[in-house]
Amino acid sequence: MPASSAPPQLASPAPKVTHHLLNYRLRLIARYLILTLGSLIVIIPIYLAIVNSLLVPSQLAHQPPPFFPTNPQWHTYPDAWSSGHLGVYIRNSLIQTIIIVSLQIVTSVLAAFAFAFLEFPFKRTLFVIFLSTLMIPFEVTVTQNLSTISSLGWMNTFQGLTVPFLATGFGVFLLRQAFLSLPPELREAALLDGYGNVRFLTRVVLPLSRPVIAALAVFSFLGSWNQYLWPLLVSGNDNKIRTVQIGLKQLAATQLDQINVSLAGTVIAFLPLIILLIIFQKQLVRSLTAGSVK
Amino acid sequence: MATVSFQGTTKRFGDVTAVDALNLDVEDGEFLVLLGPSGCGKTTALRMVAGLEDVSEGIIAIDGNDVTGLEPQDRDVAMVFQSYALYPHLSVARNIEFPLRKRISSKEERQRLVLDVAKSLDLDEYLDRKPGQLSGGQRQRVALARAIVRQPAAFLMDEPLSNLDAKLRIQTRAEIVALQARLGTTTLYVTHDQVEAMTMGHRIAVMNDGILQQVATPSALYENPQNVFVARFVGNPGMNIVTGVVDSEARSIHLGGVDASPGFLHDDAYQFNGPLSLGFRPESVALSSTGLPGSVSLIERLGSEVHVVVTIETGEILTVRQAANEVIPSLGDSVHLAVTGKVLAFDAQTGERR
Numbered sequence: 001m002p003a004s005s006a007p008p009q010l011a012s013p014a015p016k017v018t019h020h021l022l023n024y025r026l027r028l029i030a031r032y033l034i035l036t037l038g039s040l041i042v043i044i045p046i047y048l049a050i051v052n053s054l055l056v057p058s059q060l061a062h063q064p065p066p067f068f069p070t071n072p073q074w075h076t077y078p079d080a081w082s083s084g085h086l087g088v089y090i091r092n093s094l095i096q097t098i099i100i101v102s103l104q105i106v107t108s109v110l111a112a113f114a115f116a117f118l119e120f121p122f123k124r125t126l127f128v129i130f131l132s133t134l135m136i137p138f139e140v141t142v143t144q145n146l147s148t149i150s151s152l153g154w155m156n157t158f159q160g161l162t163v164p165f166l167a168t169g170f171g172v173f174l175l176r177q178a179f180l181s182l183p184p185e186l187r188e189a190a191l192l193d194g195y196g197n198v199r200f201l202t203r204v205v206l207p208l209s210r211p212v213i214a215a216l217a218v219f220s221f222l223g224s225w226n227q228y229l230w231p232l233l234v235s236g237n238d239n240k241i242r243t244v245q246i247g248l249k250q251l252a253a254t255q256l257d258q259i260n261v262s263l264a265g266t267v268i269a270f271l272p273l274i275i276l277l278i279i280f281q282k283q284l285v286r287s288l289t290a291g292s293v294k
Numbered sequence: 295m296a297t298v299s300f301q302g303t304t305k306r307f308g309d310v311t312a313v314d315a316l317n318l319d320v321e322d323g324e325f326l327v328l329l330g331p332s333g334c335g336k337t338t339a340l341r342m343v344a345g346l347e348d349v350s351e352g353i354i355a356i357d358g359n360d361v362t363g364l365e366p367q368d369r370d371v372a373m374v375f376q377s378y379a380l381y382p383h384l385s386v387a388r389n390i391e392f393p394l395r396k397r398i399s400s401k402e403e404r405q406r407l408v409l410d411v412a413k414s415l416d417l418d419e420y421l422d423r424k425p426g427q428l429s430g431g432q433r434q435r436v437a438l439a440r441a442i443v444r445q446p447a448a449f450l451m452d453e454p455l456s457n458l459d460a461k462l463r464i465q466t467r468a469e470i471v472a473l474q475a476r477l478g479t480t481t482l483y484v485t486h487d488q489v490e491a492m493t494m495g496h497r498i499a500v501m502n503d504g505i506l507q508q509v510a511t512p513s514a515l516y517e518n519p520q521n522v523f524v525a526r527f528v529g530n531p532g533m534n535i536v537t538g539v540v541d542s543e544a545r546s547i548h549l550g551g552v553d554a555s556p557g558f559l560h561d562d563a564y565q566f567n568g569p570l571s572l573g574f575r576p577e578s579v580a581l582s583s584t585g586l587p588g589s590v591s592l593i594e595r596l597g598s599e600v601h602v603v604v605t606i607e608t609g610e611i612l613t614v615r616q617a618a619n620e621v622i623p624s625l626g627d628s629v630h631l632a633v634t635g636k637v638l639a640f641d642a643q644t645g646e647r648r
Contacts, residue, residue: 186381188346189381191366191367192372192373193440194396194397195396199396
């Protein structure tokens with residue numbers, strides 16, 4: 001716009017616009033700075049674990065240790081795999097996690113459906129009791145659980161490893177809220193169309209709740225994969241059901257002079273989680289932000 | 295095809311009676327509109343027919359069979375919801391097919407029925423789309439298609455046009471009327487919009503506070519309302535009502551103690567004696583040189599006609615329907631009104647027709 005031809009009264013708003021734009025840019029920059037900082041805080045330990053796993057032990061003694069591997073020791077990975085029996089442990093962890101995740105989803109879906117759609121006596125009271133379990137830390141129940149599992153003769157078995165975790169108050173709560181957000185007319189339309197509870201659940205509720213169920217699966221996978229205390233308590237002295245977290249601890253204990261090898265083991269152990277997060281990232285974010293954006 | 299009847303049907307929510315001892319018969323093939331303001335119990339009545347609400351007392355019969363205790367899917371009725379209630383994860387074709395899946399095992403047969411219905415509602419181009427990719431009017435047609443496809447004994451429609459814009463509403467209104475006439479399926483249609491009720495229904499059942507006020511054809515309802523509520527609710531604008539004392543022998547009407555007989559020219563007004571509510575349609579009253587004095591408080595120009603709202607000396611507000619080419623007074627003008635047309639008399643206490 002030629003400045004000379006602009007009427008004088010139009011000239012005054014211009015600085016205001018620039019001011020707004022500047023403000024907007026500053027906020028954008030601040031936002032990205034905070035996000036970058038946050039990402040660095042998350043990424044640096046992971047990066048250091050990877051780098052340090054590739055160093056020779058003498059380099060690790062340097063303070064600070066090098067930030068880039070100059071002479072990567074790739075052999076630490078096969079070393080960790082074989083000396084730590086990681087193959088067996090990862091398999092055990094996978095079995096444990098798959099059992100817990102899939103059955104937690106089944107129990108949560110069914111309980112949440114009942115709380116969201118069915119009418120029964122003491123519904124609210126029961127739901128509050130379910131919720132209250134969220135406030136009880138696992139450590140409080142561990143001795144009781146252990147004695148139950150032991151009296152059932154389930155020590156050192158996959159039942160013992162998984163059964164105490166097959167139902168979750170968190171999952172029931174998460175899914176109930178998601179189910180309640182479905183329009184009630186959908187249920188009524190389905191009823192009139194001749195669909196009972198089971199078909200309504202499988203044909204309508206589950207397809208529409210996929211993102212939330214995926215989120216629950218990821219949470220449950222993380223929780224189960226990272227378990228340490230309970231697998232340690234129920235697994236015996238052999239490798240039969242020992243999980244990867246215990247394996248890592250063992251690896252670190254037996255390879256005191258080889259920190260790079262135990263770090264390689266750590267990297268191997270968290271790879272499944274990274275893969276899972278990459279696959280489900282979109283759905284996880286969608287379900288966590290559901291409702292916040294129309 | 296079937297009849298639907300309410301026999302002393304009552305629905306209570308705690309202490310609140312939503313529908314009070316409703317007795318109503320919908321004839322086979324009839325298009326009956328349940329009309330009333332929000333909260334009058336019309337939707338509850340409809341949902342009781344669908345089986346979505348339990349009945350507290352009385353029965354619901356479809357084709358003479360008591361269905362009060364039956365599950366919704368066993369009543370052979372189809373419902374069209376205000377929100378359409380389409381399954382958002384299914385394509386249009388799958389949405390329409392949904393009610394057939396449990397009833398017809400042959401996939402080819404189902405697909406043929408879906409295609410037939412879709413064609414009849416101009417939906418065949420959109421069969422692969424998801425509801426989210428359709429306009430409001432198209433979603434509405436999918437909801438209709440889903441109801442029609444299973445050829446139910448009766449259609450239940452719960453304010454199906456209220457989410458559409460005004461123009462589309464008029465168009466869809468005509469489409470639903472034509473569709474119902476073609477299929478001849480008994481239809482129970484709920485609305486709060488009296489224009490919709492007047493233009494669509496064979497008969498209209500007016501409800502208020504859970505109580506059925508009157509059932510009649512649109513013209514009978516307009517000409518002969520049974521009480522003040524119906525008189526005011528039906529018609530746009532509703533009937534004018536003034537309260538006064540009539541003496542038929544002296545041929546006098548006193549409004550607020552003042553003789554108003556010069557304003558009432560029609561003999562109808564002098565049929566009854568005593569304190570009465572007198573009702574007359576906006577087209578039965580005109581601006582005049584003598585009659586009821588008042589001042590113009592609002593003028594609504596609707597194009598072909600003009601509604602002149604006059605506050606008379608008793609404080610009562612009357613509407614005069616005028617053609618746009620007549621002389622229109624200005625806001626605040628002092629005017630006189632003369633009731634030239636039919637006057638209906640209602641009991642001043644109960645509001646019931648005399």
